[in-house]
Amino acid sequence: KAYSTFVGPITSTRFMEKGQLTPEEFVGAGDKLVDKCPSWKWCGAADGKEGVHKAMPKEKRFLVMSGARCERRAGDLTGDMGGDVELEGDEEGWTCTHKDHVASKVEEMPSMDDDAAAVPAKAAEPEELDEDDIPDMDMDMDAEVAVVDEDEDPAAVCTNTVVPARRYDIHILYDNYTYTPRVYLNGYGETGEPLSNEAMYEDIYSDYADKTATIETHPYTGASMVSIHPCRHAETMKRMIDKLREAHETRIAAEKDGASSSEQEFGISPDMSLFLFLKFISSVIPTIDYDFTASVDIS
């Protein structure tokens, strides 16, 4: 804290060099995320106080996505780890788990006039990260909790047709000390009851649950939440950027050798950083289905 107070926030971009963000870049990346994925929204401090992010607008202190489904526990994925990729540079570094993991299936809305049964679910197709081609999030919500006594009110319905699942609220804050985004999680059980810390650890990949996931007080809501410590976020982001740049340069070289040459510019910029960030956070919380935005091939 003292270090950050002494040094202050960074003011010039270090995203491509160090994987770090200025507060302004974080706000720009958050705006992009909210624009492309309306399930996310900006929140300000609940009590209107300044809080710890004075360089950011009062109404844009942190990002929230509520109700992300989590149908399986992280431990259930044991034996399903074929997609793991160790990111280069550090044996103790981040592992990109479940590279091939695809977000859970979302039912399509059948026509009301169709008599057909439910349309088979369609899985999201992995694709290159492309700013103009980011599919939006779309999550179904269940209504597993009975809310009224149907005997007393014959006109009341309590739908119970969707598979019950845990739900997570995901908060992203700017970390003043590492200059990176930081994730906080809050979970709810299948009947809507808040999950205990131990229960939430079940949804964090075991390699990280003991290392980087801790219980912290959310600086704006005051609630205790599971937080993924951001000490390695910047270097992981940097490695992902380098991988993407490498892949881009290889593709450009291949196109030059061939007949076509599109000469596309490298598309990763600070305002895309949260898409990249959410991609690698999905390796920590592999069963929480929030990442419908894009797939980034870093292998």
Next chain:
Amino acid sequence: MSAARFEAFAPFPKVEFWAQLEKKKIHEMRLSAASVPVTGFFKAARSPNCVEKLELTGESFAAPNAGAYEYTAQGTVTNFNTIEEFRALDTKKTLAGLADALYADMESNAYLANPRLLFAFHVFSFADLKAHVFHSRAVMPILSPPPADLIKSSPQHSVSAAKSPVSPARLQTLWNDARGVDGPVRHDGIFCLRNAGGDADALALAPLSSLSAEEGVAEALGEGRLVVCVVDACGAKTHMGWIVRNLLVALNMSFGARRVTVLSLRESSAAGVADSVFATFTMGANVARSALRAVGWDAEKPPVDLSSSMDPSLLAKESA
């Protein structure tokens, strides 16, 4: 036509809401058991057979800051000082009082200017500050007509059906224009779709308040020249959400409307509003207050126990 049923819509207080309530109880509310205004947030249904929750969050006590695809509901929280007071809550009397207030809003047409009065909610709680356990009950008062006049509904159809009052593409265009920051129906949750002529260009969205200065509303509603649109948290294929119930009764009271076509607006980021549905509702007779029955209590839920996740250092700091 069959007896219409509606998906219940109850407040869902989140952990941040209880954390804020605890702070407010210590620093602001203290021993006051007066009702405090709060805001609930909900989304239009994003996929079939889903029901979005009416969430109470850490922001519920502050000025509402709804996201781009979020809508707000008005409510109150009444926090009792003891568990005995909470348990002694007279649910029948409380509901009767809330129903009277709702009826007054319908009778005075106040709901036309503020449609959110039709889906106001109330939370009654006891916050055990020592154990960090939160007890609560919630109600969204509904005025239900007597059985003889039960609301009946036609089968629901997609807006892509041939007889739809508006095509999905046209509805999307109108909705994009209307839901903007300065749009006429921003966050109201209920509004109108008018069809002044026969073609798509004659369709327009308007706030519900535009009905107050209009004549022949019941006829226009009955003939489908006027359609009422509701941002619906319920995505079911067979029925609509709770909000429609009070709306139908209110339109019956204000304009004598006995046949109303309702467009249930559902909105996903992938399909836009193309998954919206419509249905026609009928009521047997004009309803009187004495015939309306109040319902809407949420089923009692177990208390929320946050003792395992409360931060000791924060508590020590705050209690000092």
